[in-house]
Amino acid sequence: MSVVTFDPEKDPANPPVGGGLSRRELIKSVIATGAVVSAGSLLGGCGSGPGETQTAVGGVERLISLNINGKVRRVDVVPHETLAMTLRYKLGLTGTKLGCDRGECGACTILIDDTPIYSCSTLTHSVRGRAVTTVEGLQAADGSLHPVQQAFVDELGPQCGFCTPGQIMTSVALLRANPNPTREDARQALAGNLCRCGAYDHYLNGVMRAAQEA
């Protein structure tokens, strides 16, 4: 499992989004599109008063655009906010789980472009301009399951299911990079995804089935 860091300021291919809008316009659009969930206050020092959202902290733009599951989502993000928290508490994407929030378990695995990363250990600001894929972004437009998801159903991959989204995201990344992995390849690729229920054998069966059927 590699932890990828991005520096969008130094990466001209992926400039920070939203530069064309004034801050006030951006705030309005955020409110209009409902990108900020209505659940009262949010985690991670996201400000307790409406005035605060308009303040750039430490010179870093807080209202940013993220490319999540193929859609641009505008969201208010403090500089030290992790991607897992943004996904879960700002964008309502709770399929990404927090098992440890410290880079040990892989429950929070998502894809940045095609690379699986631990979203609990990635700052949201660092993924501006990158394609973020979460488990919610895998199903086809008609709702049919991604081949990895389908294979995990057919092989009864999960037990409790808490590690499952992370296992699936790593498996999807593996099959994109290597459509015909050996079981050992899959085992190595998934080694950063813990499963306390011990469903490893079933997950590997799922990956191998997905590879076969894809």
Place this chain on the structure above:
Amino acid sequence: MAYDLIGKDFTPPDVVAKVTGKAKYSEDFRVEGMAFCRIYSSPMPHANVKNIDASEALAMPGVLGILTADDLPPMPAPNRPILTNEPRYAGEPIYVIAAESEELCMDAMEKVRVDLEPLDFTVDPLQSLYPGGPNATNGGNVAGRGPEGAYVKETKWSARDFAAAGEGELPMGPAETEWAYGDLEAGFADSDYVLDDTFITQGLSHHCMEPRTALAYWQNGKCFVHASSQSQAFPVPFLAQYIGIEPQNLVFIAEYCGGGFGSKGTAYPEQALPAHMSKKINRPVMMRVTRVEEYNIGSARPGFQGRIKMGFRKDGRVMAVDLYIVQENGPDVGMNDYISAADALALVYTPENMRFRGIPVATNTPPRVPQRGPGQNQIACVVEPLLDKAAAELGVDRLDIRTINTPNNGTLYGPNKGKVTSAYLKESYEMGAEKFDWARKKSRSGQRDGTKVRGIGLGSAYHSAGYYGFDGLVMITPEGKLQIHTGVGNLGTYSHSSTSRVAAEVLKYDWDNCVIVRGDSRKHLPWNLAQFGSNTSYTMTRTNYVAAMDAVNKLKEIAATDLGGSPDDYDIGDHTVFATADPSKSMTYAQAAQRAIELGGKFSGQEAPEDLNPMTAGAVAGLAGQGLIGVAKDTLESDGTPPAFAAAFMEIELDLETGKYEILDYVGIADCGTVLHPAGLDHQIKGGAVDGIGLGGYERHVYDPQNGLPAATGFNASRVPTYLDVPSTMTTGAVGIADPMNPVGARGIGEPVQGCAAAALLSAISDAMGGHYFNRVPVMPDMIVNAVSGREQSHGPLQVNTF
């Protein structure tokens, strides 16, 4: 017996949500106006809270309130306090503070002044038993659950008790619990080989992947709790008690749970914190639990310091066992693992004569609660390697020394001559030996390849596997659907569905026409036992069976009323009830359900049997008038303990230079009666094996004796097994002989499938090392390297908290 549904695989209704991320665990819910609270936990292993000054914190904008132990009603033992003024382990919750955001909670905590007076503490039971040794609690140092309920007292052994034991031996002062049967001395006298060893089994954290986050709010006098719970119906009255309300005023939502392993089996005190806070600040409250907090409050398996003397006849038969266990029990009444361990030994090895003594000693470490095979799996780790030692000494095959001692259907075990409902451990071993090819593989024992050597191991474990007396509830709707209401939780075994299928089987329903109703106490759920103790398969197949039989009887009665004749003239099939002599005289289930509504009374739940639990009675009342109700309390015969046995075989390749090993082959066999759900059973056997490999060879639960602080709180430091530590394929099987005390022949299995794997690993390691016996678990690579190179181990024989 041939079944349509039982024993067949199916897609459990919750699995798609698990792969799409739609499954909602407690931290996935949001409520309008939700505030957050955070736990302040003790930085010391034992202290008195002299004062808490939160005035500065409470003056901060956005800080909403604080709760301390003084704000909460005291909880009578064996309940643990929700918050405490006498923290007894590092990490015990002292107060919670609520604010608009979690970060603000943490800022506020910086401003709360907590005045703590440090007290004596201990992380080693033997230290506490020594004259003048520290007590873990102000109430004493020995606490447990006795026949008369919870107790706490002070017990010190004499210096003479300690001196008498001799260097490196377990002192054995007065015990708290003891029993014996037979004639111990005669048993040892009749033995051809007697071994006498001390042992250590380390405590273990559950490390559930999902921390026990909870969300609570109040609405119209009801308290809503989104909980991380492995059970659904059973925790309700207990959590209601922690919150201080009547059970019917608690809405308990636990549709998904990210692992419990015993630690979320019933209500736990911290689950009530957001409810209390929500009441105080009049806002919904989310209490997120961090990984470290999960480690601290998530409890642990007790550790053992013990001594065992075993006598064997020359054919391997166990003639006598003398067992003494000092149990590390955490800060309060803990868990009776040590008693269960002795019980398991008496059943699994059926010794002719046996004495057990034990004492649970309080330590300033996390609370001890059940963990998969509580006691049974520790004792499997102790005894199984000793069988190998005896087998080598006596020249008996290692499989034979096991099968000569296994219980059978007629066994009467332990001091009370307890019965089992059926027992096929021997058959499990035989099936495993065949799948593993024991006869051929054992000849590879000790085979060298450079620095690597083969080890072949085997072992078994046991847990009781079922109870009785709970309620079942089904409803046939006027649309012809079968709603199976289940109070079974979702701990990842899919037993909520596999046990529900019994109701469909009895009513000859197409599975596609069945709906499982579960996961939320508003859904009219029956009183079911918790998902612990490997009991669900046995207990709730019985409840679903009796509920479905009640529905069958009502279908026949309705048909007789409308179509003439007596109920006995009717049979069911194809979703209809029809006259056996003239199948054209029939009505569909849908029609019968409509008639049930019209007839009212017992048919549609306006009346219910009097012996139902109040929870079930309430559920029936909630459904009344909506369909044909099948409801009953399980009063079926149950004579004897339904056991779950598992046997395992393992081949490893151990590198003598590094102490690391690769597991080359694993075969796990279950004796759980009729198999309800093959894929689910396969999961349990394999998942249990992963867990057992952790128990036997990897996981650490260590406290620093200087400061009483944990040294391994996270997944990595505590070394939870990964993909790379376990075989990538394993083989499973089941004996599959129906149990006579269950209507479909099923018994549970979840627990021994861990113990047997741990035992097989220890056996394989010893085998690779030419029979070297480590008297402790887990066996770590450094211990292996030390033993191979003839170096002294870095720990003393009875030392705890070793790395």
